[in-house]
Amino acid sequence: MMRIHGYYDIDVVNGPGTRCTLFVAGCEHRCRGCYNPRTWRTDTGTPFTLQMEEQLIADLNDTRVPRQGLSLSGGDPLHPHNVPHIRRLVRRVRRDCPGKDIWLWTGYELAELSAAQRVILDAIDVLIDGRFVEAEKDARLQWRGSRNQKIWWLRQPPPAEDIAPPGLRFSD
Numbered sequence: 001m002m003r004i005h006g007y008y009d010i011d012v013v014n015g016p017g018t019r020c021t022l023f024v025a026g027c028e029h030r031c032r033g034c035y036n037p038r039t040w041r042t043d044t045g046t047p048f049t050l051q052m053e054e055q056l057i058a059d060l061n062d063t064r065v066p067r068q069g070l071s072l073s074g075g076d077p078l079h080p081h082n083v084p085h086i087r088r089l090v091r092r093v094r095r096d097c098p099g100k101d102i103w104l105w106t107g108y109e110l111a112e113l114s115a116a117q118r119v120i121l122d123a124i125d126v127l128i129d130g131r132f133v134e135a136e137k138d139a140r141l142q143w144r145g146s147r148n149q150k151i152w153w154l155r156q157p158p159p160a161e162d163i164a165p166p167g168l169r170f171s172d
């Protein structure tokens with residue numbers, strides 16, 4: 001079972017617009033200066049139950065407070081322990097929450113993802129990749145903590161002020 005360290009049903013900080021945000025347990029990167037080392041172990045936090053999943057789906061579809069989408073953070077949603085659970089979750093959000101986008105933060109770099117991790121990319125819109133590097137820290141960056149991290153616009157165009165050439169687009 002996947003475990004989590006937090007769930008915000010209404011969040012305007014972690015990604016664009018109003019979102020639901022899930023912070024999962026488990027991260028093997030151990031970045032110096034990590035903002036949340038208590039999330040490193042996969043056996044910390046609380047179980048992500050089916051009941052929580054149903055609530056998350058209902059929140060995403062709640063028309064009283066329209067959500068733009070789901071943000072998956074941690075910890076690391078692409079930690080091998082989390083991969084099967086996240087794969088199932090993102091597929092379900094795709095199926096049951098039409099029009100909602102999915103952003104995912106990982107400490108791995110896109111180029112080093114395994115085949116199992118890459119399958120998840122098929123169902124998300126935006127990936128922010130890379131470890132947090134203290135020497136590259138920059139508080140002015142949007143959605144990222146350090147300059148080495150990249151935003152990969154897999155299925156969603158970048159905002160107008162952040163246009164990158166077509167193809168393998170990313171922001172740095």
Ligand code: SF4
Nearest residue numbers: 027030031034107132
């Ligand atoms: S990838 Fe994120 S959660 Fe994991 S150690 Fe680095 S900063 Fe912490």
